[in-house]
Amino acid sequence: MPDIHAPATLPVGPSSRGFGGAVFFGLFAVLAVMACLKYLALHSTVFDLGVFLSNLYSLHAYGQWWRAFLGHAQPLLPVYAQVYRLVPDQAAPLVLLTAQAFALALPALWAGRRYGLLAAASYVLFYPVWTNALFDFHLDHLLIPILFAFLAAATSGRTWLAFVLGLLPAVVKEPYALTTVCCGAYLLFFQRRKGAGWGLVLCGGLYFYAATAWLVPFCTADGNLGAQSGAYAWLGGGPGAALVTMCSHPLTVLAEVFGVPGKWKYMGFLFGALLFFPLFRPKLLLPALPALALSLLSTHPNYYGWANHYSAGVAGALFFAYCEVLGPVRILARQSGIGVRRFGLALFAALGLVHVALAPSPLGRLFWLSDSFAFSSDAYEPTARDAAILAEMLQNVPRDPSLAVVSQNSLNWGALAERQDYNSFPLGVFTPHPVRDLSGATLADFWRFVRTGQVPNLPVRSWQAQYVILDLKRPWFVLDQGCEFQNGACRDEDVAREFNALVIRARQELETVHDEGGLLILRRPQPAAPEPAAATPPQQPAPAAGTASEDALQPAAPVAPGASAPAPAAPAAVPGTPVAPGQAPQPGQPPQPPYPATPGAPQAVPAGRTPAASPPAAQDAGDIEVEVLDRFPSNYPGRKGRAAPMTHEGQPAPGQAPAPGVQPAPGAPAAPGVASPDAAAPEAPGAPKKERRFRRHEAPAADAPAAPDAGLAPPPGSQGETAAPEVAPDAAPKKERRARRQKAPAEVAPVEAAPTDAGQISGAPAGETPAAATPPRRERRSRHREAPAEAPAAAPAEGPAAQAPAAQAPGEGQTVAPAGDASAAPRPERRARRRKAPVEVPVPTPAPGEGGERAPAP
Numbered sequence: 001m002p003d004i005h006a007p008a009t010l011p012v013g014p015s016s017r018g019f020g021g022a023v024f025f026g027l028f029a030v031l032a033v034m035a036c037l038k039y040l041a042l043h044s045t046v047f048d049l050g051v052f053l054s055n056l057y058s059l060h061a062y063g064q065w066w067r068a069f070l071g072h073a074q075p076l077l078p079v080y081a082q083v084y085r086l087v088p089d090q091a092a093p094l095v096l097l098t099a100q101a102f103a104l105a106l107p108a109l110w111a112g113r114r115y116g117l118l119a120a121a122s123y124v125l126f127y128p129v130w131t132n133a134l135f136d137f138h139l140d141h142l143l144i145p146i147l148f149a150f151l152a153a154a155t156s157g158r159t160w161l162a163f164v165l166g167l168l169p170a171v172v173k174e175p176y177a178l179t180t181v182c183c184g185a186y187l188l189f190f191q192r193r194k195g196a197g198w199g200l201v202l203c204g205g206l207y208f209y210a211a212t213a214w215l216v217p218f219c220t221a222d223g224n225l226g227a228q229s230g231a232y233a234w235l236g237g238g239p240g241a242a243l244v245t246m247c248s249h250p251l252t253v254l255a256e257v258f259g260v261p262g263k264w265k266y267m268g269f270l271f272g273a274l275l276f277f278p279l280f281r282p283k284l285l286l287p288a289l290p291a292l293a294l295s296l297l298s299t300h301p302n303y304y305g306w307a308n309h310y311s312a313g314v315a316g317a318l319f320f321a322y323c324e325v326l327g328p329v330r331i332l333a334r335q336s337g338i339g340v341r342r343f344g345l346a347l348f349a350a351l352g353l354v355h356v357a358l359a360p361s362p363l364g365r366l367f368w369l370s371d372s373f374a375f376s377s378d379a380y381e382p383t384a385r386d387a388a389i390l391a392e393m394l395q396n397v398p399r400d401p402s403l404a405v406v407s408q409n410s411l412n413w414g415a416l417a418e419r420q421d422y423n424s425f426p427l428g429v430f431t432p433h434p435v436r437d438l439s440g441a442t443l444a445d446f447w448r449f450v451r452t453g454q455v456p457n458l459p460v461r462s463w464q465a466q467y468v469i470l471d472l473k474r475p476w477f478v479l480d481q482g483c484e485f486q487n488g489a490c491r492d493e494d495v496a497r498e499f500n501a502l503v504i505r506a507r508q509e510l511e512t513v514h515d516e517g518g519l520l521i522l523r524r525p526q527p528a529a530p531e532p533a534a535a536t537p538p539q540q541p542a543p544a545a546g547t548a549s550e551d552a553l554q555p556a557a558p559v560a561p562g563a564s565a566p567a568p569a570a571p572a573a574v575p576g577t578p579v580a581p582g583q584a585p586q587p588g589q590p591p592q593p594p595y596p597a598t599p600g601a602p603q604a605v606p607a608g609r610t611p612a613a614s615p616p617a618a619q620d621a622g623d624i625e626v627e628v629l630d631r632f633p634s635n636y637p638g639r640k641g642r643a644a645p646m647t648h649e650g651q652p653a654p655g656q657a658p659a660p661g662v663q664p665a666p667g668a669p670a671a672p673g674v675a676s677p678d679a680a681a682p683e684a685p686g687a688p689k690k691e692r693r694f695r696r697h698e699a700p701a702a703d704a705p706a707a708p709d710a711g712l713a714p715p716p717g718s719q720g721e722t723a724a725p726e727v728a729p730d731a732a733p734k735k736e737r738r739a740r741r742q743k744a745p746a747e748v749a750p751v752e753a754a755p756t757d758a759g760q761i762s763g764a765p766a767g768e769t770p771a772a773a774t775p776p777r778r779e780r781r782s783r784h785r786e787a788p789a790e791a792p793a794a795a796p797a798e799g800p801a802a803q804a805p806a807a808q809a810p811g812e813g814q815t816v817a818p819a820g821d822a823s824a825a826p827r828p829e830r831r832a833r834r835r836k837a838p839v840e841v842p843v844p845t846p847a848p849g850e851g852g853e854r855a856p857a858p
Helices: 014-040 046-061 065-069 089-115 117-124 127-134 139-155 159-172 174-189 194-219 230-235 239-248 250-258 261-272 282-297 309-335 340-358 384-396 443-452 493-509
Strands: 405-407 422-424 433-436 460-463 467-471 511-516 519-523
Touching (some): 014 127, 117 309, 139 159, 159 174, 194 239, 230 239, 309 340
Parallel strands (some): 405 467
């Protein structure tokens, strides 16, 4: 006897079954490609793809098992977390989206094998399939194939398979444990399967109560999540209170369910997408009632949004009911004379129109004609701006998993989510967000919580966003509450006002890392680390009256015959830097004796200067003495010098008197065995490189004042320097060449000077004050220098006559030989780079009151 409860279907041939497989593979490929392209184009959201990625990464990397019960009870999360063990981290989002597309395409294969090609094609045109596949990633998508398979097994007499499939909705998410209860009721009342039916009812009911009353509150530090969230707060504080409210205030419940236009729209789209065929099989809709009731009882618009993932708990049962009605309708079409083929074409055309109006597929209106951020064609095509945003995020946001990151809901990327704390703006930005740490929790703690209702003293970790990423040109969200974003503007005034206020506050409290083109990356200010105490160098005071300014530090011009030439100004000294020996100290710099210093000899103080304090004490043994080295200090005044290399062992440092017994007199050659400060020495390893010279020198100022320290001896380390001629008898001075190749000065014949009994050099006419020689101009140092010839040191003269300046005969040479035998003076060495070093002119220190001040330049 035939079963009158068997579904009325037409026979399905082998060719029709093959088409079902082709439809399945085609649908799977399109859904997977579009979902991956949308993610790569930065059009996924934090809720819920970013949140899922963060939870899965924490389960995999840190073993935080309580993430499966954080906010929602989702025991399947540890299974999905294994994706991080199988593929690289950056490929994990793509694998999850591909697996979601595969699961959503399975009912097309089953419908094609059971009901034929028309049923498989109808599933492709069902818009909830596309919205669930292209709206990020949610475990809710599993309900579509689960409920379809459950009803198929239940109507086919495979009770135990139906029992196992009926348990699966509970492990997807705790609200769907009520779906498990309804699956048991379907088996119990409509299939007369008491054992399996009562088993599903009891398992689903107990799990729903345990998850909402114990598991989620025990693992979640903050409330108002899951079934107890604010969307159902008007019903009461829990499932029991909600049941009492619905029974005691039915009119209030009906007003909430049917008094909101958006909920009528939601139900109309769901049933109208299948031409209201499911209404002819109301018994098959029993497993879909819990998901539909949760959407209609909610006060949150996202729960009854037709394009959200909450339709997955209803879509599977609706489509199965549609397939069950499809067989009898086809029989009626054959018997009425319309024909099965014509009926199939008309049905397919009607479903196609609904698909074009609602589905975000490449055939839909949302794909081509709308500017929807989530479903338009622009959502699947990465732009140059998307690439720039991704580059800025990866560059400015560290990959440290311990740093909490908060991003705008419409801006999500896998690398940002792979950390312990990642959520949507503004959660954790202004106030710390608590998270319970259950790494040390035990079953005894959980049992104590079940018996007493008091949470054990478990540590609660509060995190606060260290980086905030916002894109003001994307749809604005306050946590997960968005607004209608059209043509780059938010149409919801309340959301726009709140979002703007939060952005302004974030700008004020956080540091701006990047702000360009609408992309805003903020960073929480870090407390300044205490810096080690360091000696602050003294500030250089302004030049005193009578001293040369920096503008006057220019190359000295040649002077007329018979006139005294001004000496070039010394380089500007850096505060705290030792002054070169024989060089006048700058303002604010302690003076140092000329090198080498004569024991017991008084030091000359230039006119207009006040004697400075005593030199600073010697530095510690571990300190490094720094000296300003400037190749051409008069050409670029005010330029800081570089640090001099450390001296070798046994060699006196600049500015320090040599050991007694080897101290040469001023102007005399060094003693045998002691290196002279003017002698060329091989360059020590690590010596500073040569300064880059300017190509052109500025013209010297005609009225430049003379330096007050012109009478001092030349500083040490100026070996191989050229002395400027004092008199140009025959021709005007030649123009100096570029700094890279300097022309050597004209050679002059030395004038033999007769020594006096006091060691004074004579040679100037009577009654004429001798002019002090201009310190030699520094030249390029050679890389390899030869050791100077050793000569016996001359004994220094004593008395005031020894400090008298030397004189020159007018019209004769400009250089003089030191006191003593002129043949004993060292011959000038030949430079390594095609230049000949001139003979250096040592100038004795003038006596106080005798030539201490120079004549002004003409």
